[in-house]
Amino acid sequence: MKVFVFAENQKALLELCCGARQIGERIEAIVINSQDDKDTEVADKVWSIPQQDNAMLEDYTETIAALLEREKPDLLIFEPTKRCKLIAGRLAAMAGTSVMTDLIELTKEGEGSHLVYGGAAIRKEKLNTSLAIATIGPGVLQGSKETGKGEIELFPFVEPIRKIKVLNKEQKPKLSVNLPSAKRVIGVGRGIAKEEDLGMIRQLADVINAEVGCSRPIAEAERWMPKETYIGVSGLMLAPEVYMAIGISGQVQHTVGMNRSKVVIAINKDKNAPIFGQADYGIVGDLYKVVPALLDQLK
Ligand SMILES: Cc1cc2nc3c(=O)[nH]c(=O)nc-3n(C[C@H](O)[C@H](O)[C@H](O)COP(=O)(O)OP(=O)(O)OC[C@H]3O[C@@H](n4cnc5c(N)ncnc54)[C@H](O)[C@@H]3O)c2cc1C
Incomplete structure (x- = not known):
């Protein structure tokens, strides 16, 4: 072929x-x-x-x-x-x-x-x-x-029949992350209560050398993260070496975007959250206690 x-x-x-x-x-x-x-x-x-x-x-x-x-x-x-x-x-x-x-x-x-x-x-x-x-x-x-x-x-350029006329160009704010090529990704979901709390997730990402993505509601509903960073069927489809889902329930629309990850770690306070069905390692607990404890140990 x-x-x-x-x-x-x-x-x-x-x-x-x-x-x-x-x-x-x-x-x-x-x-x-x-x-x-x-x-x-x-x-x-x-x-x-x-x-x-x-x-x-x-x-x-x-x-x-x-x-x-x-x-x-x-x-x-x-x-x-x-x-x-x-x-x-x-x-x-x-x-x-x-x-x-x-x-x-x-x-x-x-x-x-x-x-x-x-x-x-x-x-x-x-x-x-x-x-x-x-x-x-x-x-x-x-x-x-x-x-x-x-x-x-x-190969010579062929003039298009209807060319697009560029009227104006504006620089889009550059995304500082490149999720598709990241080896480690942290996905953050609605388990996060406030936008400021993303700081704690970013600290964890720095320590483990990961990029931060999110579930759709964090980008589309809360608008706490750029739309280009949400993972799932209507967003990014990723296959990193490690995916850590923090406060994400694990609905199928999200998991299809991360279920080709090599290792999945989930942190969720609900032991019945579907994300644990995808996880190699699961921590049942409040992320506001688990993430600082992880940071403490990993630092
Ligand atoms: C057509 C369609 C397309 C969609 N496409 C996408 C898509 O591409 N990507 C996507 O992500 N979604 C998509 N969705 C939405 C999807 O169905 C879910 O609604 C969404 O993924 C849920 O996001 P979430 O897990 O962050 O939130 P929730 O489902 O609200 O889950 C939050 C989780 O956080 C846990 N939690 C709460 N507080 C804490 C705490 N303190 N500590 C630990 N855990 C806590 C809860 O137990 C819960 O499991 C789509 C939906 C539709 C209908």
Whole structure:
């Protein structure tokens, strides 16, 4: 199978290229203006599209479509960012196919699995068109040690029929965390009573060298943490080495985002909380006593 890979972030591109070797024999990356040697180490070929002034990522859709038309890969995989999903959808419409979104598994035969009904069930699907398109989250495809041949070829930019006009650009406050690549993650939930108490969780994170994420209500309802940091079916899908759930009940919509973690530790005052069903280690207790005690010992 010939697999093409496109991602917004270089780290995701490298991870997807390495992982794609699990399912395909030939891996080719599509990048905007690649001058980075790292790209060439993981793909058999890198298609480099010249960067355009004031172009949005979506403006490269027609160029990617032209490349697909000429090179005819069997599968095109994307990092599951909003922008990449937009491009994936438009390309699928152009190619008369569909997109398998947010896959949690993809086989060599091209069968993808993804969560439906808010994470309560898994749907398996396979596209029966010559080109299949999928978006795949971090940690789903396990990396391979095989490297590529490192050839870069320029592919000319195709002017989009309807170009997006950029009126204004404003810097978004940069997130100081990169949860998908963190080896240790603390997830904090509604067990926390006040926003100030997050300080105690951050202290614990510093001590164990972890990043802090949260359950959806902490981001969406309380707005104590950025939306980009909540974990679960409608947020981030993570697979860290260690996940510590503090004051999180463990509803399925949350656990599907963390149940691929290698080790799960849960702290909850309710011994019947569903999160303990996912945990390798569980502490039944009030987090306001357990977290300071842990800090005391770990420091
Ligand atoms: C379509 C849909 C999509 C959703 N997507 C997501 C998603 O992506 N991510 C997500 O997280 N949720 C999602 N949800 C919401 C999800 O169903 C849960 O409501 C949410 O995960 C619960 O968050 P929580 O565990 O923080 O809060 P709660 O369920 O309120 O749990 C709080 C927990 O803290 C414990 N606790 C309280 N005080 C203490 C204390 N002092 N010490 C120790 N423990 C304490 C309680 O025993 C309880 O178990 C979604 C829901 C729907 C319907």
